[in-house]
Amino acid sequence: MIVELGHFALILAALVAVVQMIVPMVGAQNGWRGWMAAAEPAATAQFLFVAFSFAALTYAFVTSDFSLRIVVNNSHTLKPLLYKVTGVWGNHEGSMLLWVLILALFGASAAWFGANLPERLRARVLSVQAAIGVAFYAFILLTSNPFDRLAQPPFDGQDLNPLLQDPGLAFHPPFLYLGYVGLSMAFSFAVAALIEGRVDAAWARWVRPWTLAAWLFLTIGIALGSWWAYYELGWGGFWFWDPVENASFMPWLIAAALLHSAIVTEKREALKSWTILLSILAFGFSLIGTFIVRSGVLTSVHAFANDPERGVFILLILAVFMGGALTLYAARAGAMEAKGVFALASRETALVANNVLLAVSAFVVFIGTVWPLVAELAFNRKLSVGPPFFDAAFTPFMVALAMILPIGSAMPWKRARMGRVMRPLWGIMALSVALGALVWTMQTGRSILAPVGAVLAAWLVLGAGMDLWQRAGRGGLSDKARRLRRLPRADWGKAIAHGGFGITIFGIAAMTAWQVEDIRVAEVGEPFRVGPYEITLESVEEVEGPNYVSTMGMMQVTRSGREVATLTPEKRRYPVAQMPTTEAGIDNGVLRDLYLVIGDRQSGGAWAVRSYIKPFANWIWAGAIIMALGGVMSLTDRRYRVAAGAGKAPRRAVPAE
Structure with a gap:
C-alpha cells in the first residue's frame, strides 16, 4: 500500500507542477496577484508530495520489498542497512526521483525564503522552476518509473553494484545532485529576468546565493567522488578525466565563472548579458551531464544507464530548455545594456579575465569529452581522448587563473593604479618564487611541475592572506585584529576559498611529480x-x-x-x-x-x-574542503541571502524593448 501511495504522490506532484508552471506565469503577465500567489503553496505542496514518494521508495528498499523491479535489481537481504538506503539512488530510476526531489526542494526554498523578491519575479521564477519539474516528471513516469511492479517477485534481489557499496560513494550522488539541480535556480532567475526585461544589481544579489549554494555542493560532491576513486578503485589516482567526472566538472567551472560575473553585475551593473548567458549555460551543462550519464552514448564506469530511448528524451529536454532560453536571450539582448564603465586596469577587468579562463577551460573539457562521439558519428572513427590531452590543454588555463587571482582581489573597482596594487604583493611574489626555487633545488632534476605548483600555491595562499590584511586598514595590531573580525563574511569566504584552491593545486602538482x-x-x-x-x-x-x-x-x-x-x-x-x-x-x-x-x-x-x-x-581533498568552507562562510553573509537587503536594493530597471 505504501508503494502505491508513493506512486500516486509522484503523479500528484507532477500535476501540481503543471499548475505551478501555468497559473503564476499567467498571473505575472496580467498582474493578477491571486494567481501569482498560487506559486508558493504549489511549490510547497509539490515538494511534500515528492518527499513522500521518495520516502515510500526508501521504505521499499529498507524492508526488501522484492515486488518492485528496482529493489530486485539493486538490493539484497544480506546487504547492510546503509547500502539498502543508498541503493535508493544507486540506480537510474531512483536517482531521477532524487533529482526531482531536490528540484522541488530548491523551488520550495525560493518560495519560503524569497519574501522580499518582487512579486512578479518570484512568480516567474517559481513558474520556470516548475516547468523544469514537469519535464522531468514526464521523463520519470513515462520512461523510468521507480514504482514498476513485478508479477512474480523473486525470493531475493540481485544486489547493488559492489563499487557503490562504500560510505564515500553513498553520499557522493546526493551532493552532486544538490549542485547539478541547484543550478536550475540560476537558470530560472535568468529566464524570469529575461521575460520581465529586468536585469539589475538587485537581480544579481538574489541569484548569487543560489549559485553559491550549488557551487558549494558541487565542490563537496566532486571531492567525495575523487576521494572514493582514490581509495576504492585500486589504481591510486584521484582523477581520470572520465566523461562522467567531466560531466560534473564542467558545471562547476561555469558556476565559478557565474559567481564572479554576478559580482560585477551587482556592484557595477556591468556584464549583465554575460551573467545571464552563464546562468543559462551552467544549468545547460548540468543537463548535458545528465544526458552523458543516462544515454549510454559515452562509455563510463560511472554511467547509470544505456538506453537510447531515455537518451533521446533527455536530449529533447535539453533542446527545449536551452533552445528556448537562448532564443529568449537573443530576443532580449537590447534590454541588457551595461551601465558601468571601467578602465583596463580594474577589478572588473580582472573578473572578466577570470570568467574567460574558466569558460574556455570548461569548453576545452567539453570538447575533449564529446569529441570521441563526434568522431564516430561524423568520420566513423573510434577515438579515445584521455588524460594526456586534458592535462596539456586544461592546465595552462588554471595556471593563468591562479596567477591573476591575488592581483584581481587587490584591485579597486572602476580604475586601478598597478604600481599601487602591486606594492604589497611584490614581497608575496618574491617569497613564492623563492619557495619554488627551494623545491626545485631539493628535488634535484625532477619535473618542473612540483616547483610551479609550490609557487602558485604560495602565491594564492599568501595573496589571500595579504588581501585580508590590507582590508583591515592601517593602525596597530590590535586595531587590525578588531577590523578583521568585523570584515564581512563574504570577504573571509573569498580568501578561504582562494587559499583552498592554492592548497589543492599544490597537492595535485606534488603527488603527480613525486609519486613513487x-x-x-x-x-x-x-x-x-x-x-x-x-x-x-x-x-x-x-x-x-x-x-x-x-x-x-x-x-x-x-x-x-x-x-x-x-x-x-x-x-x-x-x-x-x-x-x-x-x-x-x-x-x-x-x-x-x-x-x-x-x-x-x-x-x-x-x-x-x-x-x-x-x-x-591528502592536500588535494583538504584544499577542496577549505574551498567548501569558504563557500559556507560566504553563504552566511547576510548581504547574500535572498531575503537580506533585497527590500533596500535600488530598483533601477532596464525596460524591455
Missing part, C-alpha cells in the same frame, strides 16, 4: 624496498564479510627498522553480484600516503602487489 610506484610479485615473508620503506607481505587470508568474501593481505611497513604501519589491502568478491572490488591499504599522513594493493595469486604461491608512495595526497 612499484609493481612486483611478492613472496610471503620476504621484504622488499619501495623508496625509504621496507614492506613485508606477512600473510594472506580468506575473510568472510557481511555480503562478500575477501582475500586480505597482512603487510608490515617499516622504515630504518622502525614499524610505520600494518596495512590490510583486500580483494573482495561479491557472490550475489558476481563482481570483484579492490580495497587498498592506505596509511594516511600529512606529508605522504603509503598505498598498497594486493592482486591475484601467482604460480608458486607468490602474490601480485602494487605499492605507491603518494606525497601530499
